[in-house]
Amino acid sequence: MRRKLTLKLIAKELNVSISTVSKALRDSAEISEETREKIKAFAKLYNYKPNNIALSLKNRKTNTIGVIIPQIVHHFFTTVIRGIEQMAREHNYNVIICLSNNDFDKEVINMELLANGSTDGFILSVSKETMLKEDYHHLNEVIEQGMPVVMFDRVVEGIACDRVLIDDKAGAKNGVLHMLKTGCRKIGIITTKDYVSVGRLRTEGYMEALEEYGIKVDKKLILKMDNIDECSEACEKKIEDFIKNNDLDGVFTVNEVFAVNVARVVHQEGKKIPDDVSIVCFTDGDLSQHFIPSLTTVSQHGEEMGRKAAEILINKLERPEDEEEEYGTTYIDTSLIQRESTRSL
Amino acid sequence: MRRKLTLKLIAKELNVSISTVSKALRDSAEISEETREKIKAFAKLYNYKPNNIALSLKNRKTNTIGVIIPQIVHHFFTTVIRGIEQMAREHNYNVIICLSNNDFDKEVINMELLANGSTDGFILSVSKETMLKEDYHHLNEVIEQGMPVVMFDRVVEGIACDRVLIDDKAGAKNGVLHMLKTGCRKIGIITTKDYVSVGRLRTEGYMEALEEYGIKVDKKLILKMDNIDECSEACEKKIEDFIKNNDLDGVFTVNEVFAVNVARVVHQEGKKIPDDVSIVCFTDGDLSQHFIPSLTTVSQHGEEMGRKAAEILINKLERPEDEEEEYGTTYIDTSLIQRESTRSL
DNA sequence: TATTAATAATATAACGTTTTCGTACTCTAG
DNA sequence: CTAGAGTACGAAAACGTTATATTATTAATA
Numbered sequence: 062m063r064r065k066l067t068l069k070l071i072a073k074e075l076n077v078s079i080s081t082v083s084k085a086l087r088d089s090a091e092i093s094e095e096t097r098e099k100i101k102a103f104a105k106l107y108n109y110k111p112n113n114i115a116l117s118l119k120n121r122k123t124n125t126i127g128v129i130i131p132q133i134v135h136h137f138f139t140t141v142i143r144g145i146e147q148m149a150r151e152h153n154y155n156v157i158i159c160l161s162n163n164d165f166d167k168e169v170i171n172m173e174l175l176a177n178g179s180t181d182g183f184i185l186s187v188s189k190e191t192m193l194k195e196d197y198h199h200l201n202e203v204i205e206q207g208m209p210v211v212m213f214d215r216v217v218e219g220i221a222c223d224r225v226l227i228d229d230k231a232g233a234k235n236g237v238l239h240m241l242k243t244g245c246r247k248i249g250i251i252t253t254k255d256y257v258s259v260g261r262l263r264t265e266g267y268m269e270a271l272e273e274y275g276i277k278v279d280k281k282l283i284l285k286m287d288n289i290d291e292c293s294e295a296c297e298k299k300i301e302d303f304i305k306n307n308d309l310d311g312v313f314t315v316n317e318v319f320a321v322n323v324a325r326v327v328h329q330e331g332k333k334i335p336d337d338v339s340i341v342c343f344t345d346g347d348l349s350q351h352f353i354p355s356l357t358t359v360s361q362h363g364e365e366m367g368r369k370a371a372e373i374l375i376n377k378l379e380r381p382e383d384e385e386e387e388y389g390t391t392y393i394d395t396s397l398i399q400r401e402s403t404r405s406l
Numbered sequence: 407m408r409r410k411l412t413l414k415l416i417a418k419e420l421n422v423s424i425s426t427v428s429k430a431l432r433d434s435a436e437i438s439e440e441t442r443e444k445i446k447a448f449a450k451l452y453n454y455k456p457n458n459i460a461l462s463l464k465n466r467k468t469n470t471i472g473v474i475i476p477q478i479v480h481h482f483f484t485t486v487i488r489g490i491e492q493m494a495r496e497h498n499y500n501v502i503i504c505l506s507n508n509d510f511d512k513e514v515i516n517m518e519l520l521a522n523g524s525t526d527g528f529i530l531s532v533s534k535e536t537m538l539k540e541d542y543h544h545l546n547e548v549i550e551q552g553m554p555v556v557m558f559d560r561v562v563e564g565i566a567c568d569r570v571l572i573d574d575k576a577g578a579k580n581g582v583l584h585m586l587k588t589g590c591r592k593i594g595i596i597t598t599k600d601y602v603s604v605g606r607l608r609t610e611g612y613m614e615a616l617e618e619y620g621i622k623v624d625k626k627l628i629l630k631m632d633n634i635d636e637c638s639e640a641c642e643k644k645i646e647d648f649i650k651n652n653d654l655d656g657v658f659t660v661n662e663v664f665a666v667n668v669a670r671v672v673h674q675e676g677k678k679i680p681d682d683v684s685i686v687c688f689t690d691g692d693l694s695q696h697f698i699p700s701l702t703t704v705s706q707h708g709e710e711m712g713r714k715a716a717e718i719l720i721n722k723l724e725r726p727e728d729e730e731e732e733y734g735t736t737y738i739d740t741s742l743i744q745r746e747s748t749r750s751l
Numbered sequence: 752t753a754t755t756a757a758t759a760a761t762a763t764a765a766c767g768t769t770t771t772c773g774t775a776c777t778c779t780a781g
Numbered sequence: 782c783t784a785g786a787g788t789a790c791g792a793a794a795a796c797g798t799t800a801t802a803t804t805a806t807t808a809a810t811a
Contacts, residue, residue, distance in 0.1 A: 064551075064552075065522075065551055067796095067797060067798090068797065068798070068799095069797075077760080077761090078760070078761050078762075079761090079762095079797090079798085080760080080761060080762075080763090080799085080800090081759085081760060081761070083797095083798070083799060083800090084760090084799090084800095087799085090758095091758085091759065091760075092759070092760075093758080093759060093760085096759080096760085108547075110518065110521075110522045111522065111797080111798070112463075112522055112523040112796090112797050112798070113519075113522045113523040113524050114459060114462045114463045114468065114523035114524070114796085114797080114798095115463055115523065115766090115796075115797035115798040115799095116797080116798060116799085117459045117766090117798095118457075118459045118460055118463050118765095118766045118767070118768095118796090118797080118798075119765075119766055119797080119798045119799060119800095120766080120798085120799085121766065123459065132488075133478075133484045133487055133488055133491075134481065134484040134485055134488060135484075136479065136692075139478045139479040139480075139484060140479055142478055142503075143477075143478055143479060143505065146478075146504070146505050150512075155502060155504075155519070155520075155524065156502070156503065156504070157500060157501070157502050157503075158487075158501065158502075158503045159491070159500075159501070160488065160491050167495075173455065174458075174500070175500075176455075177410075177455045177456065177457055177458045178457040178458040178459035178460065178767085179458050179459070179500065202453075206409075206410055207409075317692070317696075318692070318696060321696040321698075322696075324698070325698060328698065346692070347481075347662070347663070347691070347692060347693050348692050348693060348696055348697075351662075351663060351666040351667075351693055351697070352693075352696070352697060352698075353666075353669070353670060353673065353697075353698065412766095412767060412768090413767065413768070413769095414767075414768095422790080422791085423790070423791045423792075424767090424768085424791090424792095425769085425770080425790080425791060425792075425793090426789085426790060426791070428767095428768070428769060428770085429769090429770090429790090432769085436788085436789065436790075437789070437790075438788080438789060438790085441789080441790085456767080456768070457766090457767050457768070459766085459767080459768095460766075460767035460768040460769095460796090461767080461768060461769085462768095462796090463766090463767080463768075463795095463796045463797065463798090464767080464768050464769060464770095464795075464796055465768090465769085465796080466796065523797085752811100753810100753811090754809100754810080754811080755808100755809080755810070755811090756807100756808080756809070756810090757806100757807085757808075757809085758805100758806080758807075758808090759804100759805085759806080759807100760803105760804085760805080760806095761802100761803080761804075761805095762801105762802080762803070762804085763800100763801085763802075763803090764799100764800090764801085764802095765798100765799090765800090765801105766797105766798090766799100767796105768795100768796090769794100769795090769796100770793100770794085770795090771792105771793090771794085771795105772791105772792085772793085772794100773790105773791085773792075773793095774789105774790085774791080774792095775788100775789090775790085775791095776787100776788080776789085776790100777786100777787085777788075777789100778785100778786085778787080778788095779784105779785085779786080779787095780783100780784090780785085780786100781782100781783090781784085781785100
């Protein structure tokens, strides 16, 4: 096991100073052609690579982006990560991913850990618990230390940072409009409690679509679940009751799993999709694509979102402190992917 | 924007030396009670946290694990990551995730990048292209530099590292045996080309199961696909032909998507699942759980795999260089999750 | 010939830590 | 009154870089 090659070792080996080696490798004109070539040849031969940690310390710059997300076993988040990774790699940045597991304390710990020199900035989607607690001191702290932050998907107000959002409202509206256009008139929605911003916005989109068609919103047709991502048995039961008790001809859900549960109940009831009941959901994942019938979905373009978030962050990082204090919100358009769970126009 | 607090700043502020501050904060008995308390109070008040980068440089230890995986939008890999994250966090390690996108060059670049001081060791699943090329110089290099490596899932031989594997053969055998036990006699398999180790092993398990029931393996009933994870239209067509041309009463597939495609064709043919055709697949993801009928799967326990891989790596990292050169292979058991796509016993 | 310029290298400081060693100072004992 | 032992602190080196300042040597100019 040989130790990693350092400037010092090269210097010793070639009987020159460390500075000379460093300069030679960076093609400084201060070093004679001859010495330069000799050093470079040696470095290449023994595969010298500068130590990132030392560079980070020296430059006070890690070239690393910290990503904090509630969970990773989730199609949308993984696509976002893929986008972040792509953009980061293109700009020579590393990505450190930490999971908050929707837990406030873990989010804080992870953030503080990474903030102590490990990353230059953050991309995050705040955990559910953080949203409930409305305690954002950890965010404000890193921001005050000069680390830029970009929030995506689940964002909160009142933080000095950029935001990248899916246009949840428009996406939901579009999805519901599609059902209206294809003849549905009694459309329900399965969404989340309002403290989850995406749930609230999607509900708003649903209502706007109905209003546009002059249909009065019926509170009974809005089912608000506790959890946006999982679906326990209790939750399945709720969906079952919801479908059975309301004679719907269209259902909009904020995720795939809710939609699939709807489909199951609709089948049980002996009804046909999409002829009797249309279904549209958010999140264009494996389930939507491969379910039978395949599901019409509002695609969130997570990858694009990730790329955009990374782009904004890197921009802030590369640009000197000029024109500080300018924060914006970027919206990523959704698109409706029509499949078998809705009638065609 | 205030700058991060350092020992130097504290020292200046309190008119003591840097060493004194450092010692006080680490509760050294060398420092008087009074001074110690004063320094600690100050540090706490202004929320001093040591700089990780400086510590890494000093200790030649980053407390960071590098994870390199082919892709992230994939249920199995995300569960593994979750397991790694858990175990890492429990032992105060960070996790850096890099995606190779199944591309050899990206795998090499990522690895070299992280090896230059960013991580203490690696957990990786080698990319498809790397397996094809059989070029493992990047692995050997980091190992020679003394960084331990743990390979999981897609492993290769001849590398000085630990391995954590799903018992693919046993898992497949079990799945096929279940169909045999429930009366299937003409069982086909949709797998991958043999250079993908998991594909090969699962095929072997399939064959062993048949042999155990005295059924001769028919090469025609083995469909080998190019790609283990994706399913293009061409691939769907292949599956369609395969199902239509062979009058199977059971199909085993190495992933969910293949299985779902099988189900689709079976439906088209007017046959019933599981009465006419049983289906069992690998990977217990969203699709298997929520598809109608839900799919009987071989669950890989990715989370456990991740935890185990991390545990082994951290063990190597924490333990001094004693008893080096001992590498083992750990098998993670699979379990069969019976659902609606197979008949009950 | 003495001064200036150019060339080619080295020394040093800095990034933020920890740790080893050294050094004042005070107190006790011979 | 001084040797020895604590006690409480500081200086300096080290981790691996890079950048600035400095020095030594040679070449060119007045």
